[in-house]
Amino acid sequence: MPRTELKTITTDIPARLDRLPWSRWHLRILIGLGTVWILDGLEVTVVGNVTTRLAEPGSGIAITDAQASGTGAALYVLGACVGALFFGYLTDRLGRKKLFMITLAVYLAATACTGLATEAWMFFVFRFLTGAGIGGEYAAINSAVDELIPTQHRGRIDIIINGTFWLGAVGGSLLSIPALNTALFPVDVGWRLTFGLGLVLGLVILLVRRSVPESPRWLFIHGREEEAERIVRGIEETVQRETGGELAPAKGEITIRQRHSIGFGEIAGTMFRSYPKRAVLGFSLFIGQAFLYNAITFGYATILATFFGVPSGSTGYYYAVIAVGxxxxxxxxxxxxxTWGRRPMISGTYLLSGAILLATAWLFNAGALTAATLTACWCVALFFASAGASSAYLTVSEVFPMETRALAIAFFYAIGTAAGGISGPLLFAAMVETGNPFDTALAFTIGALLMMAAGIVAIFLGVRAERKSLEDIAAPLTRQDG
Structure with a gap:
């Protein structure tokens, strides 16, 4: 296939996309692309609930509890990190749509194979590949969503999409209860059905996603401006028909020098030499939320069982309550x-959630909490922390140039996932398992202080990106006009 001819062009496509009113077309984009976080929440929760069942006699797979919950979880995290970086780089080079279809296909195949695994090594390989598919989805989807959603709605939609992880967590925790009920399904069947839940949901998403177009922003930069124009014209006609009103005139043009690809060195240099403060901001936000979440969620079942005598079979209900919050x-x-803006909301959610968890640590160490009141404290802290964690993805998605967007998301996601999935559990598991309230309170305190530190960084380094075009927040590397 011959390469497209490259030239310098002037286009108003970003302005035309940004001025569109909200419509059913945007809702379809939201459903088609945003539901990946439900899959991730479902995956993490389902595996957490079935690990003990896998190790039981007659489960149909030769694996121990430690292998399933330890090695399997670590390989899923490693796969997510590797997949995010690998597929994120390809997303910037090959396009958003091609990669968000490929990564979903990887997830579907790996999930199906996990449910059919009969040996530990098979389970490990397919957990790694499942993580790789999910990690790649984060980079491809966040970049596509931000480039298709109008400016005035971008923050709200991005925050909601990232928050749906917990909708999947609620579904995973509740749906796994009947699937693991031996009165309904045999020991070697029920746990396999839980992986089938993710497969079915993924297939539905795949059907919806087929109608999602390639990002016109990516197209015109890569020499395919005629295709970009055709897509945008179709979007405008659809939105105008669905809303029943005339579209406001688009204001603003951008001149860019088209390029087939941009080298990894230039991408990395742009992120860390041209935007060092934004890189520090992204690093702080992802590390802060990763440690706060692991301070709470990693050992929550052990905490409830050790300090409050909650039976292991009942901790899933507490987790469902936390997930709803x-x-x-x-x-x-x-x-x-x-409306209020990125800087006050990001710093506010980080500082407030950290402060609430800090107070929870003090009350817990003082013996003033029950299982119910501790869960209530967690819910309040995570009500704010979840919005803050979602804003971390929004931030790194919109504060770097378009040509680096997917890789920037992937890089900071990998940092946060590695910190949260590797060092966080290792640190907090040792503290929680001592059975000493002070040690567990210290784990809460560490997570709270790191979250608050990130909030302070956001006060000074936060970017006022609300209601601004992506091209105004960070000019494309290919831009030629001022």
Missing amino acids: NFVGPLVLSRFFD
Whole structure:
């Protein structure tokens, strides 16, 4: 296939996309692309619930509890990190649509194979590949969403989409209960059905996603401006028909020098030499939220069982309550990221959630909490923390140039995932398992202080990106006009 001819062009495509009113077309984009976080939440929760079942006699797979919950979880995290970086780089080079279809296909195949695994090594390989598909999805989807959603809605939609992880967590925790009920399904069947839940949901998403177009922003930079124009014209006609009104005139043009690809060195140099403060901001936000979440969620079942005598079979209900609080936070607070602004909302959610967890640590160490009141404290802290964590993805997606967007998301996601999935659990597991309230309170305190430190960084380094075009927040590397 011959390469497209490259030239310098002037286009108003970004302005035309940004001035569109909200419509059913945008809702379809939201459903087609945003539901990946539900898959991730479902995956993490399902595996957490079935690990003990895998090790039981007659489960149909030769694996121990430690292998399933330890090695399997670590390989899923490693796969997510590797997949994010590998597929994120390809997303910037080959296009958003091609990669968000490929990464979903990787997830579907790996999930199906996990449910059919009969040996530990098979389980490990397919957990790694499942993580790689999910990690790649984060980079491809966040970049596509931000480039298709109008400016005035970008913050709200991005925050809500990232918060749906916890909707998947609620579904995973509740749906796994009947699937693991031996009165309904045999020991070697029920746990396999839980992986089938992710497969079915993924297939539905795949069908919806087929109608999502390539990002016109990516197309015109890579020499395919005629295709970009055709897509945008079709979007405008659809939105105008669905809203029943005339579209406002687009204001603003951009001149860019088209390029087939941009080298990794130039991408890295742009992120860290041209935007060092934004890189520090992204690093701080992802590390802060990773440690706060692991301070709470990693050992929550052990904490409830050790200090309050909650039976292991009942901890899933507490987790469902926590997950609901996590989802409601972004749903309620998301609109303020576009109205009050990014800097006050990001710093505020980080500082407030950290302060609440700090108070929870003090009350826990003083013996003033029950299982119910501790869960209530966690819910309040995570109500704000979930919106803050979602804003970390929004931040790194919009504050770097378009040509680096997917890789920037992937890089900071990998940092946060590695810190949260490797060093965080190792640190907090040792503290929680001592059975000493002070050690567990210290784990809460570490997570709270790192979250608050990130909030302070956001006060000074936060970017006022609300209601601004992506091209105004960070000029494309290919831009030629001022």
